[in-house]
Amino acid sequence: MYRTRLLYPALLALLAACSTPQDGGRKIASDRPVSVPERLMQDLEADFALPPESAAAIAGNLAHESGAFLMLQEINGGCYGYSQWCGVRKRAFRSFAKTRGGQTTYEANYGFLAHELKTEYPSMLTRLRDMRDVDAAARIFMKEFLRPAPRTANLPRRVRFAKRFLSSDFGGTACYFSSAQPEAKIPAPCPAAAPAKAKAQ
Numbered sequence: 001m002y003r004t005r006l007l008y009p010a011l012l013a014l015l016a017a018c019s020t021p022q023d024g025g026r027k028i029a030s031d032r033p034v035s036v037p038e039r040l041m042q043d044l045e046a047d048f049a050l051p052p053e054s055a056a057a058i059a060g061n062l063a064h065e066s067g068a069f070l071m072l073q074e075i076n077g078g079c080y081g082y083s084q085w086c087g088v089r090k091r092a093f094r095s096f097a098k099t100r101g102g103q104t105t106y107e108a109n110y111g112f113l114a115h116e117l118k119t120e121y122p123s124m125l126t127r128l129r130d131m132r133d134v135d136a137a138a139r140i141f142m143k144e145f146l147r148p149a150p151r152t153a154n155l156p157r158r159v160r161f162a163k164r165f166l167s168s169d170f171g172g173t174a175c176y177f178s179s180a181q182p183e184a185k186i187p188a189p190c191p192a193a194a195p196a197k198a199k200a201q
Contacts, residue, residue, distance in 0.1 A: 033175035035190050036069040036082075036106065037062075037165045043110055048117065052166060054128040057137035060162025061146060062113075064154065068161075069174035069187050072104060082109040083146060089116075105185045106176055121145060134162050 037059040044055040065084045066072055072081055079086040080103060085093045096115065097108035117125055124144050131137040138159045142148065164170075174187035 033177050033190060035170040035173045035175050036187060037161075037173050038168075038170050039106065040110060041165060043114075047114060048125055048129070050125075050128055051132060053134040054131045054137040054141075056162040056166040057128075057131075057134050057158075058141050059165050060134075060138055060160070061141050061158045063161040063165075063173065064158045065146065065148075068172055070189065072109075072187070081112070083113060085112075101185055104187065106187075116145075134166055135159050138162050 040059045040062070041052065041055040044050050044058055045052065050058075062082045063069060066082050069082060074080065074084055074086075077086075078090070080090055081093055083089075093108070093112045094103055096112045097103040097105070100108035100111050102108060121144065124140065127140060128137055131140075139155060142153060142155060142158060170190070171192075173190055175190035176187055177184055
């Protein structure tokens, strides 16, 4: 009986650890790094009830802004992050990021994106929920959320990224790696996909 009383709390703790949801309840694969746009699409669909076309349109826009999520600092400029936040938005992002592991992390970038979508763009979200046209969704997000200068807008490139992501092609984008590594909070190129094995004759 004494041994049972000692084991019972340990068993409860083990069960609790095994059943605790990771990343807000969403299951994250631990056997491979997940690319930033793949995870973004999963989170946008789950958190905002967006169809895949709209989730891909947002990810495609952000890929254009951030060099496929590998260049968070604007080239020759002061904007920063997946959305290349500038000015007041950048200051708000940096303040937010202090509570999410720093401005290079997925948690900070997705978290601030989600915060802005919920608080500043509910009407845009409503329209994106009804979208099944990735081109139109990409145009709406670019014009209303990002508002780039006309000379750097390049909508066709944004749409190309979005259509690639919609077809589950995430090659050439960034991943975050094991938390055991020092660079875990910094996006780095995803490993190249292993070539398919030749079928046995």
